[in-house]
Amino acid sequence: MMNWLKDLLAGGGTEAGPRMPPLQTAGATAAGGTSVAVAASAAGKAGRAANGSAAERAYVGDIGKPETLARQLALVIDLNVCVGCHACVTSCKEWNSSGSAGPLADENPYGANPTGTFFNRVQTYEAGVFPGTETIHFPKSCLHCEDAPCVPVCPTGASYKRKEDGIVLVDYDKCIACKYCAWACPYGMRELDEERQVMTKCTLCVDRIYNEELAPRDRKPACVLACPTGARLFGDVKDPDSEVSKAIRERGGYELMPEWGTNPANHYLPRRPNNAVGTNPPETWKATPPTGSEEA
């Protein structure tokens, strides 16, 4: 288990992460008024045991020791061809407002300061030094980490990783909106639905990809289907013959911020040098977006 996560679970701050409030003790009442049975010292393990749901979880036994899964679905995003059109953002919002993960809240959508819940956002920023600058469009959503720190911190077992395909999900019936998972996610990929008071995030369109009412060609995440440039690939990164594995292998696919030790399943294909604007960008450009607040 990652040392910084151990520290977080113990309630202490680390250089790598913020200080987290101590976990509730057994029988404590959460802010929302829900009584939860959790043990302060082993929140994930005790929480899952209390819910009797360990059989469906990938995280069993000691917290922080995920099983190695045979199958891991993921997105691979090509930064060379993403043009920042936000088709993935709007298609995600549309599907997940009508599917089982929604509706996704929109607060004051036509006002001066609209806010809302998005599973997928695109950050756009300039990189490089003039005149060798480039505009980078960087789509970001939950990376469905193999060693997902958002799972063991969840005191109710609401956050879990599926054994059959590695998708990390939230069980809304169990979520008490304590936000521990948001503290634990180093990528800022958790979004609180203020209206429903549940934590949300990308589901990899789990309600599309197995949906037999859809034509087989449509059983992909909505963002993948909507992308006009084909920047988003979807598949099993554990299958060496899959399209995503080949793209990672042959085109230098990389993980976002591997130093966190989360083993994100999603990968990015690095940008190639743009000779048209000068020689400043390196041979391949592994973009990492700036930290801080995100703009949709």
Ligand code: SF4
């Ligand atoms: Fe959890 Fe964040 Fe990883 Fe998604 S990106 S699995 S929310 S830690």
Ligand code: SF4
């Ligand atoms: Fe679990 Fe996150 Fe909901 Fe808290 S806010 S109960 S950690 S899913």
